Amino acid sequence: MQQVNLGMIGGGTVGGGVFKALRHNGALLASRIGVRLELRKIAVKAFDEPRSVPIPEALLTTDWRTVVLDPQVQLVAELAGGTTVAREIILTALRAGKPVVTANKALLSAHGEELFAAASAAGTNLYYEASVAGGIPIIKALREGFVGNRIERLYGIVNGTCNYILTRMKREGAEFADMLAEAQRLGYAEAEPSLDIDGHDSLHKIGILASLAHGFWVSPRHIHVEGIRGLSQWDIQFAAQLGYTIKLLGVVKRLDGLARPAARGSGPLVQVAVYPALIPNTHVLASVNDAFNAVFVRGDVVGDTLFYGRGAGQDPTASAVLSDLADAALDLKHGTPSRVPPFVPHERAGAALPIAQAVSRYYVRLSVVDRPGVLAQIAAILGRAKIGISSVFQPEGHEGESVPLILMIHDAPNAAMAKALGQMGRLRVVKAPPVMLRVEQLE
Ligand SMILES: NC(=O)c1ccc[n+]([C@@H]2O[C@H](COP(=O)([O-])OP(=O)(O)OC[C@H]3O[C@@H](n4cnc5c(N)ncnc54)[C@H](OP(=O)(O)O)[C@@H]3O)[C@@H](O)[C@H]2O)c1
The missing domain is CATH 3.30.360.10 (Dihydrodipicolinate Reductase; domain 2)
Structure with a gap:
């Protein structure tokens, strides 16, 4: 059976989970994809760090470059986290033509475009299933x-x-x-x-x-x-x-x-x-x-x-990393590194859309003095802003001198709503800053 050599950076929560899962399910995975993943080295920050999954010291190094640039290592998993060294790790691996698997959403959010471009320029791939929603295969x-x-x-x-x-x-x-x-x-x-x-x-x-x-x-x-x-x-x-x-x-x-x-x-x-x-x-x-x-x-x-x-945790995240490792190993086996590119801009x-222009329904909670005429003042502000009230609800409860008043608001632009709330907050009958939450009907 073909073998693909893996180098891992990070042996913490996720790295430890991948190490454990490869031990338990590596043979099963190999039988399914026809490729055996051989974990050659794991880079960590310090040898004596307590780890939830013990890793044999012979597998460890504190120099990530020796892992990424080891000519025997064909596939790299970046499971260290952060946005500085992790970026360097991934770029170094990609530039060496090695596919990379990462769980690092913060890094992708900040530098995704640069990393995808580097993968494309090097004719290799970047996989990131574990970066969103842990074990759920949403990517x-x-x-x-x-x-x-x-x-x-x-x-x-x-x-x-x-x-x-x-x-x-x-x-x-x-x-x-x-x-x-x-x-x-x-x-x-x-x-x-x-x-x-x-x-x-x-x-x-x-x-x-x-x-x-x-x-x-x-x-x-x-x-x-x-x-x-x-x-x-x-x-x-x-x-x-x-x-x-x-x-x-x-x-x-x-x-x-x-x-x-x-x-x-x-x-x-x-x-x-x-x-x-x-x-x-x-x-x-x-x-x-x-x-x-x-x-x-x-x-x-x-x-x-x-x-x-x-959406997180050692085993679910390891499951997502294994899925990416399997895809990358299959790419290497078949010589199809860009079969599914990491990100393709549409034509x-x-x-x-700026949030100020977004339209939604709202829940508004006001703390108001308990006296007649209050609702009329609030309704006047909304009326002037052409914002419609769909229902009004006055629940039981007191907060000092004031009582809660709940308004459910029809679809309205955020900017108009924010302005109206500012005006409501300045009314003498409103005793605390208004609370506004959006309502999503999900229809
Ligand atoms: N934890 C989760 O549930 C989860 C879920 C989804 C995605 N993620 C993502 O997965 C990544 C890893 O998270 P984690 O929870 O596994 O973190 P972690 O437990 O802190 O593990 C980080 C590992 O990276 C090693 N490391 C850090 N800097 C290094 C460096 N410069 N050189 C070599 N090794 C280095 C650490 O070494 P030491 O062991 O010596 O400290 C440790 O083994 C992050 O991007 C995170 O956002 C995590």
Whole structure:
């Protein structure tokens, strides 16, 4: 049987998982693809680092270059993380003509175009299934499974930490800070949690999915991001009373028929954003709980599809890396390094819609003084902005002198809504900054 020699950079959570999975399932994988993967060396930062999966010292080195540039190594897995050394590792391997497998969404988000160009220039390939939604094969689905579709909608719950916190807030009626502390205690959240809870990890992933789906590389600068830090138990409860669940959602919407900003491509206009949104309890995404991820994709030929699974962790991520290693090994076996290129720009480049122009429905929570005439002042502001109210709800509850007032708002442009909220916030009868969340009906 043919053999492909693998060099790995990183023997931590993901690298350790790949090492373990190759031990357990390497023979099975070889029997399926007709190629045996031989792990020759693993580069780490320090020999004496405690590892969840012990790796024999004979396999380890602290010099990644000796792995990447070893003439015996034909295939490189970058599982170190970060955006500086990892970029150098990948570029060095690609320039040496070696295919690379990576799990590094932060790096792809920042330098994806440069890395894909380097792979193409060197006539080799870059695989990145593990960079989005862990064990869920969503990259393969978009690159291959849906190759004959225009992607009309993509919604992703792609950050397990946030989904875990939101699930527990809903189930237990607990506040955000308490559930974050619990997630940190259980190892679901980092000690420095901002990458997850402020939405940036989701942004990296949703940017990659949007780019693949629409054939133009979506810069992180064009992705609007809001995290879950500001969510209160009140909003979780009031949303539930109205039949909704709040999820941190990555949103990719193809918008046909909208006027495009001048000089911005001729392909589709696409809204790409990450924000906490109210979604109907009846939609399947509302049942994606705990640390699970899910990606909903609507193609113009296939219709609605849903991918569900563990979005992070040692074994699910290793599963995605193994899939990429198998593809790269098959490319080497058949001499077809670019059979499925990492990213192909579509002929008609699209453009990302600025959030100010995006249109959505909204949930607005106001803290108002409990007296007649208040609603009329608020309705007047919305009326002047030509924003329609679809329903008004005054739940039980007091916050000092004020009471909550919930407005559900019809489709309105973000910019108009933001301006109206600013005006509401300045009313003397409104006692706290208004809270605004988007409502996604997912229809
Ligand atoms: N953890 C997950 O669930 C998950 C899921 C999807 C994607 N990812 C991505 O996978 C990548 C790796 O994450 P991880 O969780 O496995 O990280 P990790 O546990 O911190 O492991 C990183 C590994 O890289 C090694 N390393 C770091 N810098 C190095 C250098 N300059 N030279 C050689 N080795 C170096 C470290 O060595 P030492 O062992 O000596 O410290 C360690 O073995 C990241 O890009 C991450 O975003 C992770």
